[in-house]
Amino acid sequence: MTPHTPAQSESLLYWDDFREGEVRVFGSVVVKQEDIVRFAAEFDPQFFHLDEAAARQTMFGGLIASGWHTAAMTMRMMCDGYLRRSTSLGSPGVEQLKWLLPVRPGDTLQVRLTVLEARPLQSKPGVGLVKSRHEVLNQHGQVVMEMQAYGMFGMRPASA
Numbered sequence: 001m002t003p004h005t006p007a008q009s010e011s012l013l014y015w016d017d018f019r020e021g022e023v024r025v026f027g028s029v030v031v032k033q034e035d036i037v038r039f040a041a042e043f044d045p046q047f048f049h050l051d052e053a054a055a056r057q058t059m060f061g062g063l064i065a066s067g068w069h070t071a072a073m074t075m076r077m078m079c080d081g082y083l084r085r086s087t088s089l090g091s092p093g094v095e096q097l098k099w100l101l102p103v104r105p106g107d108t109l110q111v112r113l114t115v116l117e118a119r120p121l122q123s124k125p126g127v128g129l130v131k132s133r134h135e136v137l138n139q140h141g142q143v144v145m146e147m148q149a150y151g152m153f154g155m156r157p158a159s160a
Contacts, residue, residue, distance in 0.1 A: 027080065031107045039065070067145070093149065
C-alpha cells in the first residue's frame with residue numbers, strides 16, 4: 001500500500017481515526033450551468049439537463065444537474081476533503097444512493113459525512129472497513145443527495 005503523502009500541515013488519516021457517530025463537514029462546489037450541460041451531453045443526455053427552455057416546461061421548472069453529476073462532484077469533494085490524505089484502499093461498494101432534491105445552476109454544495117460503523121476486516125489484516133452516510137447539502141442546508149457507502153482504510157501501524 002502506498003498512501004497519499006500528506007503535506008506537512010495535514011496528517012494522514014488511518015482507519016483508526018474514523019469513530020462511529022463522528023460527523024465531518026467539508027467541501028464547497030459552486031454548480032455551473034456550463035458544467036451541468038457539459039456533463040449531461042457526455043454522460044446523461046436527457047433534455048432537462050441540456051436545454052434550459054425545455055427544462056422550464058417540466059416539473060423541475062428549469063435546468064437541473066444529472067444525479068450522476070452530483071455524485072461525481074461529491075466524489076471530488078470526498079477526495080479533496082479526506083480521501084487523498086488517508087490510507088484509503090478503495091470501496092467495496094455503495095449500499096444506498098438517493099437523489100432527494102434537484103441541483104441547479106448556482107447551487108453551492110458541501111458534504112456532511114457521518115461514520116455509521118468502523119470495524120476491522122477479518123479477511124484482510126491491517127485493513128478496516130468504514131460505513132458512512134454522505135449527505136450532500138445545498139446552500140440552504142437542504143439534503144439534495146444521500147449515499148451510504150463503505151470505504152476500506154489501512155490501520156495505523158503499531159508503535160515500535
